[in-house]
Amino acid sequence: METKKSYAVVTGASQGLGKAFAENLAKKNINVILISLPNQNLKEFSQDLKELYEVKVHYYETDLSVNENVMKLTEWLNRSFDIHILINNAGLGGTKKFTEATADYINTILQVNVAATSLITHQLLPNLLKQPEAYILNVSSMAAFSPIGFKTVYPASKSFIYSFSRGLHEELKGTSVFVSVVNPGAMKTNTDVCKRIEKQGFWGKLTLLNPDKVASYSIHQLFKKDSVIMVNPISWLIMKLLPVWIKLPLMTQAIKREIES
Numbered sequence: 001m002e003t004k005k006s007y008a009v010v011t012g013a014s015q016g017l018g019k020a021f022a023e024n025l026a027k028k029n030i031n032v033i034l035i036s037l038p039n040q041n042l043k044e045f046s047q048d049l050k051e052l053y054e055v056k057v058h059y060y061e062t063d064l065s066v067n068e069n070v071m072k073l074t075e076w077l078n079r080s081f082d083i084h085i086l087i088n089n090a091g092l093g094g095t096k097k098f099t100e101a102t103a104d105y106i107n108t109i110l111q112v113n114v115a116a117t118s119l120i121t122h123q124l125l126p127n128l129l130k131q132p133e134a135y136i137l138n139v140s141s142m143a144a145f146s147p148i149g150f151k152t153v154y155p156a157s158k159s160f161i162y163s164f165s166r167g168l169h170e171e172l173k174g175t176s177v178f179v180s181v182v183n184p185g186a187m188k189t190n191t192d193v194c195k196r197i198e199k200q201g202f203w204g205k206l207t208l209l210n211p212d213k214v215a216s217y218s219i220h221q222l223f224k225k226d227s228v229i230m231v232n233p234i235s236w237l238i239m240k241l242l243p244v245w246i247k248l249p250l251m252t253q254a255i256k257r258e259i260e261s
């Protein structure tokens with residue numbers, strides 16, 4: 001694989017799993033382009049990666065919940081770089097009664113998780129198809145495998161990512177682009193997520209993962225051409241075996257604890 005001239009693009013790269021993806025790629029001597037919201041210390045992180053791993057690093061700060069920003073970002077990427085890896089990691093969710101969620105909260109989740117992932121992939125695909133070998137990794141979640149009350153739009157958005165990724169994988173068979181999806185369970189990424197997981201009790205802790213391990217395992221499996229990457233096979237098996245009438249109320253109860261205390 002040509003990694004000297006071409007780049008890997010990572011969205012949501014300033015923190016959590018995205019930061020771990022960027023570091024892991026740089027360690028493998030792959031040039032990276034980091035994307036995040038403005039004012040997330042991306043410049044400093046880029047500098048660190050350049051110095052530590054002697055790779056080329058570029059960064060771009062933008063709010064991916066605005067479609068116009070997504071189009072500007074992808075135009076810049078296509079104009080300036082050859083891209084052979086795209087990691088659609090940016091994504092967010094939360095726990096709220098649906099009646100108490102604002103329109104803005106719902107719209108941001110849908111825009112970042114669903115619209116930005118689809119549009120970035122669509123706009124960068126011609127660039128990826130020009131490379132001799134290219135990879136797309138979309139970050140879904142274990143939440144893709146069950147509806148969950150008090151999260152509602154988040155698991156639905158991750159089901160979309162799972163379905164979208166598998167469909168595109170099938171469609172691009174026989175091309176140079178390989179599409180994969182990873183479905184992590186809960187990870188200790190930021191303080192908000194950590195607090196939420198602690199309140200979930202058994203279910204949260206059952207699937208708890210380290211973002212660095214998730215990133216390195218996912219990249220390893222991506223290059224091995226694993227189209228559905230399961231980082232926690234035990235919880236995946238439980239999700240697969242349990243019928244929805246059991247897992248839906250169980251998970252909803254566990255999640256409800258986050259907003260009760």
Ligand SMILES: NC(=O)c1ccc[n+]([C@@H]2O[C@H](COP(=O)([O-])OP(=O)(O)OC[C@H]3O[C@@H](n4cnc5c(N)ncnc54)[C@H](OP(=O)(O)O)[C@@H]3O)[C@@H](O)[C@H]2O)c1
Pocket residue numbers: 011012013014015016017018035036037038040062063064065089090091092093112139140141142183184185186187188189190193
């Ligand atoms: N944490 C978990 O337990 C867990 C479990 C399963 C799946 N996931 C998925 O893993 C991915 C990374 O999660 P994380 O926990 O590491 O992230 P996080 O710390 O919760 O931060 C949210 C991520 O989305 C990006 N983001 C949020 N709003 C954005 C916006 N308007 N425009 C651009 N980027 C935006 C952030 O990027 P910047 O801050 O860099 O701008 C950040 O990477 C997400 O897709 C998430 O759904 C997380």
